[in-house]
Amino acid sequence: MTEVGDLTTGPFPIGHFVNLVRQTVKQDRLFQNQAIKGEVSQWKQYPNGHTYFTLRDNEGQMNAVIWRGKCQIDSNIKEGSEVVVIASIDLYAKQGRIQLIVEKIEPINVLGELEEALRRLKVQLRNEGIFDRPKKQLPLIPKHIAIITGTGSAALSDMNRLIENRWPGLRRTVIGVLVQGENSVQEIVRGMAVARKLATPEMALKRGEPPVDVIIIGRGGGSPEDLWAFNLEPVARAIIASQVPVISAVGHESDLMVSDMVADIRASTPSNAIERCVPDYNVIQMLLSEYYTRIDTATIRQFSDIRNRLKLLTSMLKAAPIAGITNVKMQMQRLSMRMESASQAILAKENSRLIGLQAALNTVHPQRVLERGYSMVQTESGEVLSAIDQLSIGQNIKMNFADGIADANILKINKTK
Amino acid sequence: MIIMSEEKTYSEAMQRLEEIVASLERGGKGLDETLQLYEEGAKLLKQCQEELKSAEGKLNELRLEDIEQETSQD
Numbered sequence: 001m002t003e004v005g006d007l008t009t010g011p012f013p014i015g016h017f018v019n020l021v022r023q024t025v026k027q028d029r030l031f032q033n034q035a036i037k038g039e040v041s042q043w044k045q046y047p048n049g050h051t052y053f054t055l056r057d058n059e060g061q062m063n064a065v066i067w068r069g070k071c072q073i074d075s076n077i078k079e080g081s082e083v084v085v086i087a088s089i090d091l092y093a094k095q096g097r098i099q100l101i102v103e104k105i106e107p108i109n110v111l112g113e114l115e116e117a118l119r120r121l122k123v124q125l126r127n128e129g130i131f132d133r134p135k136k137q138l139p140l141i142p143k144h145i146a147i148i149t150g151t152g153s154a155a156l157s158d159m160n161r162l163i164e165n166r167w168p169g170l171r172r173t174v175i176g177v178l179v180q181g182e183n184s185v186q187e188i189v190r191g192m193a194v195a196r197k198l199a200t201p202e203m204a205l206k207r208g209e210p211p212v213d214v215i216i217i218g219r220g221g222g223s224p225e226d227l228w229a230f231n232l233e234p235v236a237r238a239i240i241a242s243q244v245p246v247i248s249a250v251g252h253e254s255d256l257m258v259s260d261m262v263a264d265i266r267a268s269t270p271s272n273a274i275e276r277c278v279p280d281y282n283v284i285q286m287l288l289s290e291y292y293t294r295i296d297t298a299t300i301r302q303f304s305d306i307r308n309r310l311k312l313l314t315s316m317l318k319a320a321p322i323a324g325i326t327n328v329k330m331q332m333q334r335l336s337m338r339m340e341s342a343s344q345a346i347l348a349k350e351n352s353r354l355i356g357l358q359a360a361l362n363t364v365h366p367q368r369v370l371e372r373g374y375s376m377v378q379t380e381s382g383e384v385l386s387a388i389d390q391l392s393i394g395q396n397i398k399m400n401f402a403d404g405i406a407d408a409n410i411l412k413i414n415k416t417k
Numbered sequence: 418m419i420i421m422s423e424e425k426t427y428s429e430a431m432q433r434l435e436e437i438v439a440s441l442e443r444g445g446k447g448l449d450e451t452l453q454l455y456e457e458g459a460k461l462l463k464q465c466q467e468e469l470k471s472a473e474g475k476l477n478e479l480r481l482e483d484i485e486q487e488t489s490q491d
Contacts, residue, residue, distance in 0.1 A: 140428045143472045151480055160476075171474025177481050191481055197488050207488075209474055281469070288465055291434050295458040298441035302451045305444060 015093065022091040025098075031089035036100070037108065040081045045073075055085060055100060064100035071104045082108045118231050121258060125236065135264040136245040138277050141284070143210040144171045145277065146195035148188060148217045151176030155220035155249075155270040162274040167281045171209065173198060179219035184229040192217065192238035199244045215242055216273045217259060218249030230257040239263050249273035370402035388415050427468050430461045437461070 012020075025031050038055040045051045049068025054061050064087060066073065077083060087100035125131060145163075149156050156174060163170050175194055177187035195215045197203050204211035217239065219227070229235055230250045236258045239246045248263035249270045260266040267273035370376065377385045378398040385391065391410050399406045437458040441451065479487070 139426070140431070141468055141472050144474070167472065169473040169476075171472060172476055173484070174476075174478040175481055175484050176479065187481055190485065194481070194484050194488055203488060210471065284469060287431075288462060288469075291438060291458070291462055294438045295434075295441060295455060295462070298438060298444075299451060299455045302441060302444060302446055303448075306448050306451070 018091065018093045018096055022093055025089050025091060033086060033088055033103065035084055035086055037082065037084045040077060040083055041079060043077070043079050043081075055083070062100055063097065064102050066102040066105060070102065073105060074107045077105065077107050082112070084108050114228060114231070118258065121231075121233050121236070122261070125258070125262065130236075130240060130262055138245050138247075138265065139213050141279065142170070142214045142277055144173065144198070144204075144212045144214075146198055146212040146215045147172060147174045148177055148191040148195060148215065149174070149270065150179040150219055153179070153220060155218060158220075158271050159216070159274050162271050163278055166274070166278045170278060173212065180222065180226045180229065185232050185234050188217065188229055189234045189238045192235075192242065196242055196244075199242070211244075213244050214277050215244060215246045216249060216267075216270070216277070217246060217263070218267070218270045218273060219251070220270060221251040221255070224255075227251050227255055227257060230259040232258070235259055236262045247273045247277060367402065370400065376400040388413060427465060430465050430468075434458060434461050434465075 036055065038057045038061075041054045041056055041061075043051070043053045051066040051073065053064050055064045056062075064085065084106050085100065085102045086104040087102045089098060090101050091098050147156070147159060149159070156176075160174075163172065173195075175191040177191040178184040179188070192215070195212055198207075199212040199215070201211055217230075217235075219230075221227075227250055230248070239248065239259055239262050245264040247265040247267050248257065248259040249267035249272060250257045250259055251269075253268040256266075265273075265276055267276050376399075378400060379385060379390075380396050380398065382398075385397065391397070391413055393410055393413060395410045397408050397410065399408050437454050440446070441454055441458075446454065477484070
């Protein structure tokens with residue numbers, strides 16, 4: 001290679017000169033491992049594994065090469081793709097051609113294309129009147145919620161926890177699906193199909209549980225690409241096909257997806273979906289007991305009103321025909337009161353007299369006497385003996401005590417009077 | 418299983434309850450009407466209470482394939 005010192009020795013051989021240029025550009029760090037963006041044209045992948053293309057935009061262009069096995073090439077890259085490359089400049093001295101040696105290539109327009117498809121989908125749905133169709137109302141008390149979300153995801157555990165807080169034991173069916181990646185669209189669509197099936201009376205009957213009356217479809221936050229399944233037509237159509245209200249709960253507040261636009265309710269997050277459709281059990285219970293109290297109180301008051309009205313009515317009726325002879329009525333009332341108190345007094349007196357008599361009778365009754373320690377003597381034939389003269393020696397007698405009779409024989413008689 | 422829709426939906430029931438309570442609270446009703454309203458209200462409240470109970474149930478948590486199998490028509 002020609003030394004710089006040779007500069008002064010005469011005209012440059014072109015090869016020397018080109019190599020000098022090559023050396024210069026390779027030394028400049030600006031031209032090495034630089035990120036450059038542009039559009040791909042003349043994309044050619046050769047059987048030997050090298051890929052040649054031109055990176056261009058409206059202002060300029062440069063040939064580029066990706067040596068075999070140098071980097072992963074996205075299969076979406078084709079003629080016209082917008083890409084970013086990490087590349088270094090080199091000069092192929094033999095042809096005097098400057099080219100980019102690509103270390104890494106990434107498409108940047110994949111999302112752009114998706115966004116174009118999204119724009120078309122929104123236009124189509126709008127033209128079909130999907131966004132204007134009436135939204136289905138959520139039931140006040142959901143009896144069977146279907147949740148379509150990622151198996152074992154944080155979003156699911158958030159939702160489950162929130163449900164248990166608000167309504168412990170609320171019936172729900174979780175359908176675990178992939179929510180991102182290639183198969184997610186297909187799985188979400190199949191999940192929706194299952195949920196719709198669970199919402200039919202036939203399936204409810206078969207499974208012995210109430211039909212699904214709310215469907216929640218969603219996932220937690222992620223990059224736009226992660227959430228993209230919820231922007232695709234098959235998912236939108238699956239939501240539209242639901243006969244029961246669908247709540248779309250994808251990502252965060254700021255992520256507005258097509259699923260949000262076609263669903264009956266758009267929840268900002270999965271947790272928000274639960275807040276929207278699961279009422280607080282205690283609040284509902286309180287509301288009911290309030291009604292219990294109000295109905296009871298109002299009815300009791302109503303009854304007492306009716307009773308008072310009846311009383312008033314009765315007294316009015318009573319008063320009306322004898323309004324002119326009030327005095328007579330009052331006299332009669334006074335009289336009847338006197339009569340009553342009089343008869344009460346008589347009765348009371350009679351009563352106490354009867355009680356006295358009873359007491360007196362009690363004291364003279366033979367039984368009462370016997371009870372005090374006396375006994376009554378009778379002949380064998382039952383004749384009461386009250387004098388000693390009525391007895392004779394050897395006579396059999398009966399001695400009556402309060403609690404029994406004894407047979408006795410007279411041994412001796414002493415007359416004292 | 419109680420399906421209220423055969424009678425009234427929960428929200429319809431609540432709406433009717435509100436009417437009944439308001440009507441009773443306004444007063445001036447006869448005995449028959451009061452009794453009728455009370456009975457209707459009590460019945461609706463009982464229905465609502467049963468409705469709350471019927472929201473409780475199983476928690477099924479299944480992967481897509483499993484629930485697809487479970488719900489496939491025989």
